[in-house]
Amino acid sequence: MLEVRSISKKFGDFQAVRDVSFKADQGEVLGFLGPNGAGKSTTMKMITGFLDVTGGDAKICGKSILNETLAAQKELGYVPENAPLYEDMFVREFLEFIANMRNVEQEQIPKRVIEVINMCALKDVEFQKLETLSKGYKRRVSLAQALIHDPSVLILDEPTDGLDPNQKHDVRELIKELSKEKCILISTHILEEVEEVCDRCIIIGQGEKLFEGTPDELKAKSDKGRIQDVFRVITTDCKLQGVNL
Amino acid sequence: MMDRTVKHLFMKEFSSYFKTPLGYVFLVIFLFGIGYLTFEPGRGSFFYMREASMSSFFRYIPWMFLFLIPAVSMRLWSDERKAGTIELLLTMPVTIRQAVIAKFLASWAFIGIALAGTFPMIFTIVYLGNPDLGVVFLGYLASFFMAGALLAVGGFFSALTKNQVVSFILTVCVSFMLIMAGSPPILDFISTFLPKFFVDLFESLSVLNHFDSIERGVLSLSNIWFFTVMITCWLYGSMILLNENKAN
Structure with a gap:
């Protein structure tokens, strides 16, 4: 339903996103993780057709955002950052x-x-x-x-950012409900959200894809089962005891 | 026929003028200002002229527009970019062309309303004498065309910067140059360093000359062509600019 192929974006000399590819199907919630400035929002803006891609393509329900922009946008629902x-x-x-x-x-x-x-x-x-x-x-x-x-595909850029715990809970419940018939790409900083709502997740750092797998696979990389430790090791150069990539 | 997207965006934009004080402030200042300038004995010459025509009214229209049109156009895109709603707008199945046209038409229609608000002026001259209503109509047409051209300029500068004040100032400056392009002091000045061809070209860009010629009652194809080309080029420029810097 959502297929992103080697998507890249350059702003001048700065490579914001480099060859990021992934797929998501109906009934799937794909978490999009990464530190601030990793290229999450840029990738999402390219998938929605707001930003032109420097390389690669994204297909929404088989329609290319590059060549069939309006048709692809019709299949999309998008919640931009900061709403x-x-x-x-x-x-x-x-x-x-x-x-x-x-x-x-x-x-x-x-x-x-x-x-x-x-x-x-x-x-x-x-x-x-x-x-x-x-x-x-x-x-x-x-x-x-x-x-x-x-829409068949929903792109949500930090939909729970700045909400109180009750509101976060409500939005997550809604996402779970919607995910039964839609394909959802959700970017977030909140790691427990990944465990709660996402079927799979992608971690990007400095514009590149660093990890793709299920939250359980991510968790399994830490002896203590701490996702935040694994996230830190993947996205920074630091080494933590009990985390094996 | 206007397509559905353009129609709905146009309606939303048009109604937004009446949701904030901007629209009302504009209408009040414009109507009061143009009325004052037309009739005020020191400046306006309506009573001195002793004729039932609107020439003293139309003489001040370009100068009212010079400051008021940039105030309308400055928010067209600056606001949208600053608030981030441009992301919402351009991820809907809308092309930049449709968005630029819809917003431009909405602002143009708003200026149309402002011009329509000066209708008591027509009643006044009809009451006082036997005016040539054809010339009056052409005066309004010229004003409306000129408003379109200046709005297109304003839209361009609004797409250029997120800052409404900067957009306002740039629009005033460029509009002033376009209005004054045909005036003798400016032409004399540039003829000192530019060949005649460029001086003629510069003169032909004068909004005021084209405005005056329609307002005097001569509607020629070249005048209509001038305003159409002017509007189209500036709108096209806005589209290119937005495409380039919508994400900045």
Whole structure:
């Protein structure tokens, strides 16, 4: 469903992403891990067609983001980092706008809007202005806009960043629920999130893929079963006792 | 027919002018300012001219536009880039071309509303005398075209920088040059170091000359062509710029 082939990005002389490849299928949640500045968001922006690739390609449901950009984007739902929204709009109005822009059929729009409002627990703020919402609600609105057209592939860039523990729990539950019929790529810093929601994970550092496997495989590399130790050893040069790569 | 994406983006952008004070502040300042300049005895010559025409009104339109249009255009893309919503917009199935056109048309329509708000002026001259309404119509048409050209310039500079103030200042400067390009002091100055061909070329870029010629009641193909080319080129420039620096 999502296939990324040797994707690369250069900004001037700086190689932000180098030959990253992976695949994910329906029903799978793929975790995308890496320290800040590793190239996670850049990779995601390339997959969504926002950034042009320097090399490689990404296929969403068989459609190339390079050659069939609009067709590929139709299959995608994307929650950008920090969940930017049109703050002068009202929640419902915003979702209707996105639905229209996403070419949801006119008669389906009211139904879809209600569905995503319920799914993302936005009923209480449906008629509020986006700028008045708390961070948690803004994230959920951002998630709702990514779901409005019922896409096959979801790309979530740090969807739980800055949320309180209860909100994190709710978003994770929602991701698990959605993963039954969708393919989800989720970037995160929070390692316990990987164990909880991801079927597989990829670690990237300095633009290169350093690890790909299941969270259990990652855990098994540490004698104490500590994912954070393995993450540190993979992404930095440090050596820790009890971690064997 | 406008395609669906452009239509919805246009409607969203257009309505956003009325969701913040910007739209209302603009309308009030524009309508008050142009009314004042037209009728104020010291500057406006409406009463001195003793004729039922709107020439004293249209004389000030370029100078009102010089400062007010950049205020409308400065947020077109700067805001979008600063807030990060450009990522939201351009990851939807929308091309940059559609987005640029929709935003431009929305701002143009907003200026259209502002111009329409000056309708009491027409009633005034119709009440006072027997004006040539054809010339009045062409005056409005010229103003609308000029607004389009300056908005396209503003859109370009808004795509260039995330900072709205910088975008405002650059737009004012370039708009001023485009308006003044045909004026004798400027032409005399550049003719001291440039060959005649370039002086003529520079003169032909003058927005004010083309505006004046339509406003006087002469609608020639070359004037329409000038504004169309002007708008198209600046919009095309915005598309190239956005493609290049949307992610910066």
